[in-house]
Amino acid sequence: MQTDLMQIFRDACAKKASDLHFLPQDGVCILYYRLDGALKEMERYNLAQYQEILTRIKGMSQLDIGETRLPQDGRIRLAIDSKNVDFRLATLPTIFGEKLTVRIMQPMNSHLSPEQIFTNPEDLANFKKTISHAFGLILFCGKTGSGKTTTAYTAIQELSKGQKLSIHSVEDPVEYTLPTVAQTQIQPKFGLGFPSAIRCVLRHDPDVLFVSEVRDQETMELMLKAVVTGHLVISSLHVSDSISAAQRLLEIGVSPYMAASALSTVVSQVLLRRVCKHCCEEVTLDEATALHFGILEGLKIKEARGCESCNHTGYRGRMAIYEFLHFTKAMKDMIRAQNITGLQDHLVVSGHKSLKDRAREAVVAGHTTIEEMSRLT
């Protein structure tokens, strides 16, 4: 039984967990790690042991130890194996006591190059094309934990090389520090929300503006105006694919004309679990499944099983798949006409590779399974 908090943190970092969940239940507290995107039970504590852990972590992160009825959040930085690791934590009152969730902000490798991220030459070429524009709007899309922030940071790092561009960011929160980028953390408490911060940044002669996430019309309108006045604006949207990104842009309420003029590229990504090479089995695809997923009937594909080396999950590690949508004049015309269905049809006939197409390629290549692919549909 591991109740030493530092030991738990060290173990979670070593196992590359992204989050820890301490879930109090009737008479017991279960500790889960999120590994490769899925929860895994690691430990069970009695409530007295959990209370000890909770009090200790609240003390370390300067939360109010006595407050148990209201949610709290905070962060701590700890040295784990001689590296500084940031932990973001949040408590939540539940019927069995306070739940504690800890997000581990693994330090981003500052030398992460596009070549390391995009192992597929087609993706790498598309990425280079994306960041080659002097102005325009680039959106990185994906769900929470899809890695879109890392990809966006890689784009900014790449643009900052050579230090010829003035790069500013407006973020909430600033997740990683980037050399030679002026990073601003918004502070709504003091009146510095996204819109006011962007207005200020635009007075600082930026070439590139990064806005960590857009949720409202005012912020998006300011970003579009910045593009129209000759800036490169990079941001991320919490949507699953590129068509949804175009749709969200229109739903936010900005002028379709402005959106169409500004849009340069939408990059969407999703993480798929890699099937465990030690225990996977080769199966022949039956007719119905083949038809449903658009794969050739009779093809041999991999199915997940489970063994010691994959914690009996059948999967080990994850791979990112990408969709790059570069907006052509024809596509911009469809955005201007708010014709999302037309855009969708246009992409199908023009041979555009959607996330589903990329997932299918990964199944056929034996990297992942139909089960993982079906999560996209």
Ligand SMILES: [Zn+2]
């Ligand atoms: Zn296995």
